[in-house]
Amino acid sequence: xxxxxIFSYTALAVVLLACDGPSNRHPVxxxxxxxxxxxxxxxxxxxxxVGGTYLRSDWGHGGLVVYRRTNFGEANDFGxxxxxxxxxxxxxxxxSTLKDGLYAECACDGQRFLLFDGSATSGPTTWGLLPYQVQxxxxxxxxxxx
Numbered sequence: 001x002x003x004x005x006i007f008s009y010t011a012l013a014v015v016l017l018a019c020d021g022p023s024n025r026h027p028v029x030x031x032x033x034x035x036x037x038x039x040x041x042x043x044x045x046x047x048x049x050v051g052g053t054y055l056r057s058d059w060g061h062g063g064l065v066v067y068r069r070t071n072f073g074e075a076n077d078f079g080x081x082x083x084x085x086x087x088x089x090x091x092x093x094x095x096s097t098l099k100d101g102l103y104a105e106c107a108c109d110g111q112r113f114l115l116f117d118g119s120a121t122s123g124p125t126t127w128g129l130l131p132y133q134v135q136x137x138x139x140x141x142x143x144x145x146x
Contacts, residue, residue, distance in 0.1 A: 026086065027087070027127060028062075028084045028089060028129075028130040030130070030145040031060050031082075031145075032145065033059055033143060033144055034142070034144040034146060035056075035059065035143050036141065036142055037054060037066065037140060037143065038139065038140045039140060047068050047078070047141075048068075049068060050069070050071050051067075051068060051102075052067075053067050054066040055098065059143075060082035060083065060084065060132075061089070061095075062082060062084030062096060063095055064081065064083065064132065064143070065081055065083055065115060066080045067079045067080075069116055069117075075134050078136060079116065079134070080133075080141075080143045081104070081118040081128075081129035081130060081131055081132065082129060082130040082132065083095055084129075085107075085108060085109075085125075086120075086125050086128075086129070086130070087125040088106060088108040091108055093106075093107040093108040094108055095107065096111075096129070098115070101115075102114065102115055103121070111125060113129045133146065
């Protein structure tokens with residue numbers, strides 16, 4: 001009787017683990033990233049001001065942008081996003097470019113994303129840009145996907 005119970009619970013656990021359901025995973029996979037950006041460096045000078053951006057084309061899948069949202073002195077002041085368009089992963093045109101300091105625009109189809117929060121504003125996808133974690137110590141940003 002006890003063996004039958006163990007078998008039943010094991011079978012139930014296997015079935016529940018196998019039923020993944022609809023995927024809520026972002027289409028752009030994370031690239032390992034653990035980098036530091038110093039706000040006093042000349043390349044990141046714009047991040048000292050609200051609306052400032054810092055762009056690294058060699059980070060992430062399609063480059064990475066850091067955007068300064070507010071000036072409260074905390075990590076939520078900043079957003080960091082992979083610039084790979086979620087609906088054009090493998091196409092060369094799938095890297096988004098910055099427009100007007102407010103948007104990233106997919107070169108393939110003109111899909112626009114707000115730099116403030118990475119959300120899609122127009123176009124065929126409802127996925128936003130892939131966010132990365134940001135930590136802020138008052139002097140530098142630690143950007144990662146850990």
